[in-house]
Amino acid sequence: MSLFTRPRQEPLPDADEGRGAQRGVPDSGGGTPAGAGRPPLRFRFRPRFPLRLRLRYPRAARGAGVGVSVLAGVLVFGALLMPNRVERLSVGAFARLPAEGILLAALLLALPARARRIAAVVSGAALGLVTVLKFLDMGFHQVLARPFDLVFDWVLLDDAAGYLKESFGRSGQVLAVTGALVLLVGLLALMTLAMVRIAGLMDRHRHRATRTAVVLGTAWITCVTLGVQIAGVPVATKGNTEFLGNRVEQVWAGLRDAKVFEREAAVDAFAGTPPEELLTGLRGKDVLFTFVESYGRTAIDHPATGERIGTVLDDGTATLAAAGFSARSGWLRSPVTGAGSWLAHSTFLSGLWVKNQQRYRALTGGDRATLTSYFRETGAWRTVGVVPGVRRAWPEGDYFGLDHIYDSRRLGYEGPYFSWTPVPDQFALEAFERLEHGRADRRPVMAEIILASSHNPWVPQTRMLDWDDLGDGSVFDAMAEEGDDPEEVLRDSDRLRAAYRDSIAYSLTSLVQWLERYGDENTVMVFLGDHQPVPAVTDGRGGMEVPITVVAKDGKVLDRIAGWGWTPGLKPAGDAPVWGMDAFRDRFLTAYGTGS
Structure with a gap:
């Protein structure tokens, strides 16, 4: 009963009934039990x-x-x-x-x-x-x-x-x-x-x-x-x-989705293609698929970020052109936004719409070939993964067809974490050069590189350093102590967008400078965003779309995708084609396969 409700009046036993009567036992006279005909007592x-x-x-x-x-x-x-x-x-x-x-x-x-x-x-x-x-x-x-x-x-x-x-x-x-x-x-x-x-x-x-x-x-x-x-x-x-x-309805649809995805995964237009006919247009090239965390259309289109990122992309286009590179850019529609990068990565590589964890587990537990596994199947490339955001074992790497994986513990980084990010992008790219791309005794390499410096909450931030000064990463110690507190930034949408803008600029600058410094006639880089940033940054702009760019020195590489209608340079035009991210695998294999 509540503390403050008025007590109800309860009937009390008569004084002369005795204990036996209170228990409902007949009195000594053997007559009607005491209290007969009254409402039952409630205590x-x-x-x-x-x-x-x-x-x-x-x-x-x-x-x-x-x-x-x-x-x-x-x-x-x-x-x-x-x-x-x-x-x-x-x-x-x-x-x-x-x-x-x-x-x-x-x-x-x-x-x-x-x-x-x-x-x-x-x-x-x-x-x-x-x-x-x-x-x-x-x-x-x-x-x-x-x-x-x-x-x-x-x-x-x-x-x-x-x-x-x-x-x-x-x-x-x-x-x-x-x-x-x-x-x-x-x-x-x-x-x-x-x-x-x-x-x-x-x-x-x-x-x-x-x-x-x-x-x-x-x-x-x-x-x-x-x-x-x-x-x-x-x-x-x-x-x-x-x-x-x-x-x-959502639960029922989710339960039915497993069978739908199983049927979709069983269809692969390239499953019967002989290895010698796969990716013939890229033989002898180093092919790098690089994901830039949270690099969404917002970075280019939003008034608070677009001017700075547009300048970075325009300057990057000019820098790479001076070094002999050309680029083509378009848009992809990601299955996720805000987070869930692994779903976007697997969608891009598998050619299937991997929109939830059930689909991801079914994919990585099956035998569906991915873009990276097709590279390994040809035998013409050493396939590696550079995943600086991974801190523990990543068994899915074998499913994606990667011969060797460099996670945050295997890049030689001894510097500080930057909030969620274990390894700054510039160091991760330099480590890839040191460990794989820069080796003299190697065959062509295909690399999946997942950059993490532009991961939420975007503070503290790193700055570009001289590539020769990176060392073991301890040079970043002072930077990790600088900047705003993440909790304060997350509460202010303007500061959040500014931090996001600067982190994307850092990631893109790292890619451009790496290509300028280490790229050659045989370098082909495909870089793209995995998803849009959180809604507090997007402000409802850009939907699920992310930029994608192909960069190469060899003109024949870009000639093969001339029919895609993509925009010259690192910045896609607003009306450039928009594909589902799951469409890229088959279009890429078609463009660079035999008969293209």
């Missing part, structure tokens, strides 16, 4: 101290009781109307009539006492879970521009915890995870208690509650019929029903 636990407070301060007790009831109502009403996206939070969002609340009130009024209590507990817990799911949606929309997937996204929570640790330290990770757990448990408990409180209140004021439910139900139907809106928002809503309906 309730009533703490003395709260009861004394209520008796001593009745007005305060009644006021507190009303306050608790009001808070319970606000909590339930707010949960029913709360949207699942941050940008939809407004006063107008809560100035509506939720159909689910009216129906739930009617149900609680119609049920008998015991069933009503059970229904209150169950519905309160369910509403708490729905609220937790809405909070998850808010977080996912802020980072990935999509809602939380109940089938595939649980694994991403572990990745998020790892990101927090690398970006904000162990204490930041512990605080964030603890806060999330407290929020989860607190929401479930408070929502359940609030619903029980409201159910009890409705029972004590049944007639008034019934009239209120009828009036609200009539008002809801009227508003739906007349299409009543406030500031363009319908007054009557069934948002939770639609929200849960979409989730059920």
Whole structure:
């Protein structure tokens, strides 16, 4: 019982009934048992101290009781109307009539006492879970521009915890995870208690509650019929029903997706192509596929970033032209945005739309050939992976057809981490030159290089150094202590965009300078973004598109893709062709295969 509800009057046993009578035992006279014909006695636990407070301060007790009831109502009403996206939070969002609340009130009024209590507990817990799911949606929309997937996204929570640790330290990770757990448990408990409180209140004021439910139900139907809106928002809503309906549909679609992907993966136009007919137009060339983290269309199109990045790309085009290189650029549509780089990488290399973790696991556990594995299949290239963002074993590397993998531990880097980024891009490219590309006794190399300096949260940042001064990376020590605190930058969208812009400029400059310094007649580089940055940076611009560029000295290499309609230079035009990222593998193999 609540601390501040008025105690009900309970019947007490007569003084002369004795203990036996109190237990329902017949009295010594052998007649009718004492208390026969009376309502059965009900004993309730009533703490003395709260009861004394209520008796001593009745007005305060009644006021507190009303306050608790009001808070319970606000909590339930707010949960029913709360949207699942941050940008939809407004006063107008809560100035509506939720159909689910009216129906739930009617149900609680119609049920008998015991069933009503059970229904209150169950519905309160369910509403708490729905609220937790809405909070998850808010977080996912802020980072990935999509809602939380109940089938595939649980694994991403572990990745998020790892990101927090690398970006904000162990204490930041512990605080964030603890806060999330407290929020989860607190929401479930408070929502359940609030619903029980409201159910009890409705029972004590049944007639008034019934009239209120009828009036609200009539008002809801009227508003739906007349299409009543406030500031363009319908007054009557069934948002939770639609929200849960979409989730059920999402779950079913996710469960069916495995068979859909299996059928798609079984179709490979190049599966029967003899190795000697593959990639004949690139024989003798060093082919580098380089991913620039978070290099999305926003970097070029957004007013806060476009001028600086446009200058970097224009200057880079001129620098490379002076060194004898030419370039062609276009756009690809990534399957992800904000995060999930491995899904974009596998989409690009496999020619399949890898949009979730289930597809990724099915792909890497199967035998679908990738662009990189086709290079290895020819026997004409040594295939390597440079993955400075990887800190532990990466068994998928063998699936992608890589003979050797250089992760963050195998690049010879002894310098500091830059937030999430273990190795600066300039050092990673120099290490690739030292370990593979610059070796005199080597055959042509195909490399997948995944640059990480432009990874969220983009601070602290690195600066370009003289390539001869990089050493073992300890020269970066001072830089890691400079700059703003990541937490402060993440709270300010303008500073966040500036940090993003500068990190992309650094990554692109590293690529241009490496090509200028180490590229030759046999160097072919394909570099692209894996996905757009988080929505706080994109500001709704650019969709899912990322730039892609092919650079080569040998004119014959670019002649083979003349029909693609791509823009000359490192900067794709706004109207350059846009392909799905899954389309690149087959187009590339066709362009550089026998008969092209």
